[in-house]
Amino acid sequence: MPQTTPTWIYRTRPTGPITGETFSLEDTPLPEPAEGEVEVATRYLSLDATNRVWLTEGALYTDNVQIGGPMRGVLLGEVTKSRHPQFPEGTHLSGIGPWAARFVTDGKGFAPFPLPKGADMAEAFAILSVAGPTAHLGLLKIGGLQAGEVVSISGAAGSVGIMAGQIARAHGAHPIGIAGTDEKCAALVDHYGYAAAINYKTEDVAKALRAHAPKGIDLHFENVGGPVLDAALANMKDFARLTICGLISAYNATDPVPGPYRFGEIVNRRLTIRGFIILDHLADFPAITQDLARWMADGTLRMPTHVVDGLDKAPEALNLLFEGANTGKLLVRL
Template sequence: MSSNRQWILTRRPVGDIRDGDLVLRPDRVPKAGKGEVVVRTEWLSLDPTNRLWMSDVPQYMPPVELGAPMRGVILGKVVDSGSDAFEVGGFVMGIGSWSDYSVSPAAMLSPVPDIPGIARKDVFGQFTVVAPTAYFGLLDIGAPKIGETLVVSGAAGAVGCIAVQLGKAWGCKVVGIAGGKDKCDWVKNELGADAVIDYKQEDIQQRLKALLPEGIDIYFDNVGGDTLNTALAQMNLFGRIIQCGMISSYNNEGSYDVPQNYPMILMNRLRVQGFIVTDYAARFPEAFRALTKLYVEGRLKWRQHEIDGLEQADQAVRLLYTGGNTGKLMVKVADLG
């Protein structure tokens, strides 16, 4: 290609992402400076944190600047390299932009691991961010013990579905929370959850009390908001809350309600810990080995919701905040063989 389409952040969304917040514009194909790598994008990952990056609020990375290409996690082929760490022609994944071609510091990229039996797009979709997030969050913060109770919100989502399966593999009683019959059926019948609550049709508080009269030992939180508040009231003594995401609040421009049941953290001596998966980058091979073993044994499943065409990205990302996606949301930008 002689030009480079880029999604540019032209204004910060107020509430839901609207037409015009992101604009697709042509630009020149970038060249790699010293320590940089230019990547022809094959797949673009769409993630809940994309909305956070659009906002000028305190967060774990600097927000995307107005007038700059939208940040994203990408998979692609190196076409120009100013780094000894990457050769032209190799496939890499990491932080790039919503573009046909991304230029990134070499430190923000890593080679795509060769995992036998798993296609490159699945390695990217699951093993770049999603599966390690579920693995380290549950293992290190949740610290599950056989027979304990685990509740997972967003259980049909990319991270949630892996957390459900890991909980079962590690001997927990697992209750998932998801929205809609299809998603709930998948979580229970395919992923093996002991029970599922349909938050669109059922009262979460009542159902949790009925399903888990013994209380909750571990809560894997992907949504925040009222669901977190409900879980806090039913946590057991010395319970653990894994604060992975707060998608229910990402459209609130940094205005977060303090849970009414916040005092239960003290009363029940709860451990509540947030984390970002990149904190565990040095341990990713550990996660790859454990997750690949479960996959080969037929104990790990996932869904990928694939959208064709970079021009669809700004509409596709909105599915994350309406529950319209089924599994990991990805955009196919090019077919690189």
């Protein structure tokens, strides 16, 4: 009798938040690895806002998720059977794979996970897999952040924002975070490198940015979109830059989301806006991983993790991202 493994199958396209209809947890066949393949046991799933984008119809940058196929995401796994010379049994791999307890792969799209000495596995995965490279690329390569500059960061208490504050500070810049609770704001300033933090639910963000950055913002790093982006647009310096990493406020929307309303500032302030996706920059990952591992080792970089146990909890855990319910990196542990 062939082996099976529990796998989340994408069944119904959501029109808003993910529901009980979106996925179904099914037993799918788990073949024996052929020559050149490995069997991997999933240890952690990384939950990222972009997972929701992959469920959207239309032209997207990845076609990883098809109705009837397995839901996919970045994961950390361990090789349990190997017929692949580069990935012996016991190797930890990370890459984009199925939301499944086990799976068989030829290893394409996976790389050995570089666990830094003495590091916590979950924290290292949370930093090195998605959030750290995203913040590093977005601030430095895409955003061109310079020492001494003022950088505002939305979604600051999310995993990318937590990385961005610390990386910006390590780079000699002045990061201002925007988040949704006073507790998150306090943590950003106390623990995660932020020079100041603004609660967008209780403060006038445009006014608060003006107070914290009276000469204006050099770089805005956007993870959210909507009114927060407009508040930033109202406070940019002439010739300033905006890096658009994500627009989480729009991902669950059923209707087109209007805005930004202050688009005219692009001309008035001669702004440059750039969107980016880390998958385009995989060649930069070795150098970025080196930076991140060094900063982890010397204590510059820390990531709080929010770990949900059980593959069966993955879909409802993904919704936490859109409710702003997590601080730091959301992971599912298997």
